[in-house]
């Protein structure tokens with residue numbers, strides 16, 4: 001198999017759930033998955049399932065907190081150590097498998113996910129509280145990552161020619177790094193987990209995958225896909241358990257070669273620091289790929305083309321998946337002359353958003369992920385009431401789940417906590433800007449630098465935003481969420497991360513090292 005023999009990469013299309021056949025297929029999948037709830041899932045170490053001890057990790061449905069989704073093992077320190085050792089032992093075997101064969105397995109994983117799309121959507125709806133369309137996008141992105149990274153590996157397997165010196169044959173090859181610890185977040189429990197894991201495996205590394213404790217069942221289902229796709233069970237270890245308990249051990253182990261992390265700034269910085277400390281018997285500088293939080297801003301300029309389209313873009317960016325996206329718009333910077341008119345459009349749109357259990361497709365908004373998240377978000381809403389004016393929402397919505405009505409605050413200043421701190425929930429802070437200069441200055445007044453958007457028709461202002469708005473993913477005249485694999489390589493500046501650009505042509509290089517070979521021709 002070669003890159004030329006494959007059709008060009010294309011994004012997996014989203015289905016329309018207003019069509020009866022799609023809707024009925026999802027209803028059936030939800031019923032099938034519901035019949036499978038509450039099962040126990042083992043660890044996977046050195047190719048063998050391990051039942052774990054008495055300590056279990058229980059995962060519940062945030063829409064109906066009494067509904068048990070899965071029972072998982074809390075890995076012990078011994079199991080975590082054995083997982084690293086097993087990955088280290090198998091590394092030379094997996095690294096020797098030709099890139100074409102590894103890529104073929106990634107393509108098979110995409111194919112299997114495509115066949116099981118409804119089922120994965122259903123797990124996402126029930127375990128993470130995504131609405132149907134968000135779940136469909138998450139599964140489609142997982143498929144895209146598998147399809148895209150397979151192709152990128154094939155490209156890197158045949159790097160272009162080097163300058164050839166007389167009497168010498170020079171080549172450059174990319175070889176894998178070693179054992180990777182994969183630490184994904186819960187908010188794209190399938191897509192990000194699949195992308196991080198497949199990228200490491202397709203490049204020839206072996207991994208220890210420790211999923212988020214909020215969404216371990218989706219991770220366990222993805223493990224089934226890896227096995228079915230033909231990845232050897234020894235090439236990936238599946239280790240559930242609290243990051244706070246086994247994380248440090250995995251990161252600091254001398255045989256860990258790299259850490260691929262996506263999550264909060266606090267945990268990412270801790271991992272970065274720990275990984276930088278060379279351990280006894282460690283032979284390399286560990287590589288850390290860390291994608292972290294955001295405090296993403298949308299600027300609406302007085303020369304906006306269409307206020308309604310901008311308001312719809314802000315609503316989708318701020319409140320899609322209850323604002324629990326790293327790319328979510330949490331700061332809205334409004335140019336003075338349109339401030340009041342824009343809010344007058346925005347507030348009714350937020351108030352009209354339907355909310356309730358995510359398994360009902362009538363609901364745009366579902367729950368936040370956990371009781372702990374609900375408490376943190378409600379406490380930020382109290383802070384917001386001190387710092388600015390609550391214009392709408394911010395209270396619990398009816399139901400047993402963790403439902404919070406989308407909150408919009410005006411009068412937020414650049415030094416307020418609502419302006420600076422990632423809340424990761426349906427809370428939008430609105431700030432007034434004197435003019436475009438002021439708006440840009442406010443947008444850049446953040447430790448983060450992940451996504452941002454500008455709505456304006458003025459070409460000079462667009463040019464300035466392109467040059468001066470310091471974010472890894474900038475959008476002009478559109479929402480700041482919804483990055484597509486292949487089209488919007490994703491990763492942030494500043495304390496948003498290492499700018500790894502997931503879903504882009506450079507991403508896999510972070511899982512490889514380049515070897516340069518010069519052979520004297522005899």
Ligand code: NAP
Nearest residue numbers: 185186211212213242243244247263264267291292293326
């Ligand atoms: P998190 O609490 O930082 O956790 C992320 C992962 O790290 C989880 O698997 C977690 O396991 C693990 N972990 C926790 N403590 C650890 C430790 N000491 N050592 C090693 N691993 C540890 O983040 P989250 O709440 O899952 O995700 C939300 C955050 O992710 C937000 O800040 C969001 O902005 C960010 N995010 C960023 C991107 C991006 O591309 N930039 C994308 C998505 C999300 P446990 O669950 O067991 O604690």
